[in-house]
Amino acid sequence: MLHGLLQGFLPSILEGAAITLAVAVSSLVIALAFGLAGASAKLSKSRWLVMLATVYTTVIRGVPDLVLMLLIYYGGQTLVNTIAPKFGYEDFIDVNPFIAGVITIGFIFGAYLTETFRGAILAIPAGQREAGIAYGMSKAQAFRRIVLPQMVRLAIPGFSNNWLVLVKATALVSVIGLSDMMQRAGLAAGATREPFTFYAAVAVLYLIITTVSIILLKALEKRYSLGVKVAS
Amino acid sequence: MIFSKLVTATLAALIVIVSPVIAAQEAKKIRIGVEGAYPPFSQIDTDGKLKGFDIDIANALCGEMKVECVMVQQEFDAMIPGLLSRKIDAVIASMTITEERKRSVDFSDKYYQTPARFVAKANSKLDASAAGLKGKRIGVQRTTIHDRFATSTFTQSEIVRYTKQDEVFLDMTSGRLDGALVDLMAADIGFLKTPAGKDFAFLGPIYSDPKFFGIGAGIAVRKADSALRDRLNTAIKSIRANGTYKKIQDKYFDFDVYGDPMPTAATIKK
Amino acid sequence: MNFAAIIESLPLYFSSLLVTIKLLAFALAMGLAFAIPLAVLRASRSKWLSRPVWCFTYFFCGTPMLVQLFLIYYGLAQFVWVRESFIWPWFSSAWFCAVFTFALNTCAYTTEIIAGAIRSTNAGEIEAAKSMGMSRSVMIRRILLPSALRRSLPAYSNEVIFMLHGTSLASIVTLMDLTGAAREMNSTFYLPFEAFLTAGAFYLVLTFVLVGLFHLAEKRFLVHLRPRT
Numbered sequence: 001m002l003h004g005l006l007q008g009f010l011p012s013i014l015e016g017a018a019i020t021l022a023v024a025v026s027s028l029v030i031a032l033a034f035g036l037a038g039a040s041a042k043l044s045k046s047r048w049l050v051m052l053a054t055v056y057t058t059v060i061r062g063v064p065d066l067v068l069m070l071l072i073y074y075g076g077q078t079l080v081n082t083i084a085p086k087f088g089y090e091d092f093i094d095v096n097p098f099i100a101g102v103i104t105i106g107f108i109f110g111a112y113l114t115e116t117f118r119g120a121i122l123a124i125p126a127g128q129r130e131a132g133i134a135y136g137m138s139k140a141q142a143f144r145r146i147v148l149p150q151m152v153r154l155a156i157p158g159f160s161n162n163w164l165v166l167v168k169a170t171a172l173v174s175v176i177g178l179s180d181m182m183q184r185a186g187l188a189a190g191a192t193r194e195p196f197t198f199y200a201a202v203a204v205l206y207l208i209i210t211t212v213s214i215i216l217l218k219a220l221e222k223r224y225s226l227g228v229k230v231a232s
Numbered sequence: 233m234i235f236s237k238l239v240t241a242t243l244a245a246l247i248v249i250v251s252p253v254i255a256a257q258e259a260k261k262i263r264i265g266v267e268g269a270y271p272p273f274s275q276i277d278t279d280g281k282l283k284g285f286d287i288d289i290a291n292a293l294c295g296e297m298k299v300e301c302v303m304v305q306q307e308f309d310a311m312i313p314g315l316l317s318r319k320i321d322a323v324i325a326s327m328t329i330t331e332e333r334k335r336s337v338d339f340s341d342k343y344y345q346t347p348a349r350f351v352a353k354a355n356s357k358l359d360a361s362a363a364g365l366k367g368k369r370i371g372v373q374r375t376t377i378h379d380r381f382a383t384s385t386f387t388q389s390e391i392v393r394y395t396k397q398d399e400v401f402l403d404m405t406s407g408r409l410d411g412a413l414v415d416l417m418a419a420d421i422g423f424l425k426t427p428a429g430k431d432f433a434f435l436g437p438i439y440s441d442p443k444f445f446g447i448g449a450g451i452a453v454r455k456a457d458s459a460l461r462d463r464l465n466t467a468i469k470s471i472r473a474n475g476t477y478k479k480i481q482d483k484y485f486d487f488d489v490y491g492d493p494m495p496t497a498a499t500i501k502k
Numbered sequence: 503m504n505f506a507a508i509i510e511s512l513p514l515y516f517s518s519l520l521v522t523i524k525l526l527a528f529a530l531a532m533g534l535a536f537a538i539p540l541a542v543l544r545a546s547r548s549k550w551l552s553r554p555v556w557c558f559t560y561f562f563c564g565t566p567m568l569v570q571l572f573l574i575y576y577g578l579a580q581f582v583w584v585r586e587s588f589i590w591p592w593f594s595s596a597w598f599c600a601v602f603t604f605a606l607n608t609c610a611y612t613t614e615i616i617a618g619a620i621r622s623t624n625a626g627e628i629e630a631a632k633s634m635g636m637s638r639s640v641m642i643r644r645i646l647l648p649s650a651l652r653r654s655l656p657a658y659s660n661e662v663i664f665m666l667h668g669t670s671l672a673s674i675v676t677l678m679d680l681t682g683a684a685r686e687m688n689s690t691f692y693l694p695f696e697a698f699l700t701a702g703a704f705y706l707v708l709t710f711v712l713v714g715l716f717h718l719a720e721k722r723f724l725v726h727l728r729p730r731t
Contacts, residue, residue, distance in 0.1 A: 007278075008278045009278055011279070012278060012279065012280050015280065059702075059706065061663070061709070062663075062705060062706040062709035062710065063667075063702040063705050063706055063709075064666070064667035064668075064669075064670035064681065064705055065667060065670075066667075066670040066671065066673075066681055067670055067680075067681055067684065067698055067701050067702050067705065068698075068702070070681070070684070070685065070688075070694075070698050071694060071695070071698035071699065071702070073310070074310065074313055074688060074694035074697075074698070075694035075695045075698065077313075077314070077317035077318070077319050078313075078316070078317045078694065078695075079695075081317055081318055096304075096319075097306075164564075168565065168566040168567070169566070170566075171566035171568040171569055172566075172568060174568075175568075175674060176307075176310075177305065177306045177307050177310065179280070179305070182566075182568065182569065182572075184280075185572075186396075186398075186572075187268075187269065187276050187398075188278075189398075189402070189576060190269060190396070190398030190399070190401070190402065191275075191278075193402070193405060193426075193427075193428040193580070194580050195402065195572065195573075195576035195577045195579070195580055196573060196576075196577030196578065196580040196581065197580070199569055199572045199573045199576070199577050200573060200577070202569050203561075203565045203569045203570070203573065206564065206565045206566060206569060207560075207561070207564045207565060210564040210565075211564070309685075309688075309689045312692060313688075313692055313694065316692070336692065374685075374689055375689040392676050393676065393686075394676060395674075399576075402576055402579070403579075403676075405579070406576075406579030406585065406594065407579075407585065407590075407594055408579075408594050408595075408596070
């Protein structure tokens, strides 16, 4: 029945859904890297790093994701092609919609995760790290063994929220021509003149992705909160 | 300090993630920008494959030049920026050769030529003149010749710009537009002859003023790429001569789309 | 940087700035007006009252706003009965569709924010109201809502910024907002950096202004919650 309703476009849209998920997961990896780097910079002693990270989070949170995405898609290619030869890299570097989309989304959510991670690190009493050092751990050991495991737990709620917003932001990659499920639905809508049917199908797929995410993240939060007393 | 180490580590990780994508570039293939949302010239099948007149011509030309081509599907308004930034090497997307575009890119000889015409509700009784369309909403595809012509001719009308031609037709059927200025063939086959276009018809004169509508659709290349342009010209001549062109044309159209002579209202049945 | 082109396009940006502000103001006003009663229902103990509201917020918070916009702008036109009904004159306008979608979207998020604040109301406040003999509706109006709305301010200011960014989607359905102006400039001059950075600067300034206003509001309305030293 579903197949009939979507008039043969179901495989195409599911393929698009796979691309949407790939965009979401790849951007998440980049966002995690930017988020950790940003949080570390904000907490570092170097004034320059703090300032750089502050400019990063302020600018990103002040400009719409669509504008940043269009900027990187239309402008990124020109920039890369002007800069790369100066570093002796003569070959062509392609900024295709996938890369433009993933970098933009990763870069944006890196800024949001910066705040999440910073808050989580700050929420761990400094005394714990100091105690670790007093026991003879190196600073790196104290961070890895004491701060990081607790930070993960504290960061999960903020992380979950950011992931859900990130998933929804992936719909924008259709605007720069990546053939995600949104764009597939658009093509099907143009061919069949039944836009409602296909955009509704995309809405349902997004609801499935967000619902599954919520269930998994709740389980993760539970797992990491073992051994933490819950006041009820 | 632990944090600065973390910064270095994450940046290093980033480079590792991004670099394979950058490295995986084949230099020798010709990248051709196509649109995929402009039937019957360029569209995407239910199975996600590109098809249409532009696509067949592109494949025929690549076969003739004995080179491997990669089709890069992107929005029409991203074609010239994509060409200039070397994202693509040639544009085969029904792009008309105009003086304005020649300022930024170079063109091959034309590979087809069709005029433009208004489409409106069959019973609209609109007068297709600047005065007659005063205050009306005219749909066009962004940055096309139709956009430029409508913008400078129908200054009293509201020009509504869309990224895709399909979106213009969708908004035509939902009654958001009073008219749309469209390529004759794209309107005829892509809309009027489909079930959605049954209540619509052509309106007013056929436009082919070379000042706006150029001298046919050509293949855009970078100005520095005159070698590629010359090879494309030779290839166009040979597919015209050896019958490949006619075979492709007959798949889609029932008249000479090369535009010698240009079609008039009389030669086009409708 | 081609500043001549930017200056030439500035009038376009300023007129589009007005479109962005109007879109935002209408969407926020409509969204907030409906969010307050919905939040009261959502926070209610009765499943019959809270469930339907939950369905609404779950859909609008769980799908991208772009999908919602396309469902309303392109989707509704699919049905002939919609096109022939009395609502069509409104829905045939891109402006109305955009405001309508944005309003529904922000309404859903705002409902959840306020409902959360209502649920976390200090039990003492409610007990005090009850012991004063207030009826339920009087208590909601005089105690619950004023307190919850104040505590919603920080989260709501985030929602407003998100909404400002969300209005950029209007450019996709042919409206000439700030992002639309940038796309227009890019397609006329082929200058992506100039076009989108200019738009970005406008949005950044708007964001700062909004953040500043909310700061003032928080100072004024949340003074009772500030830690005393």
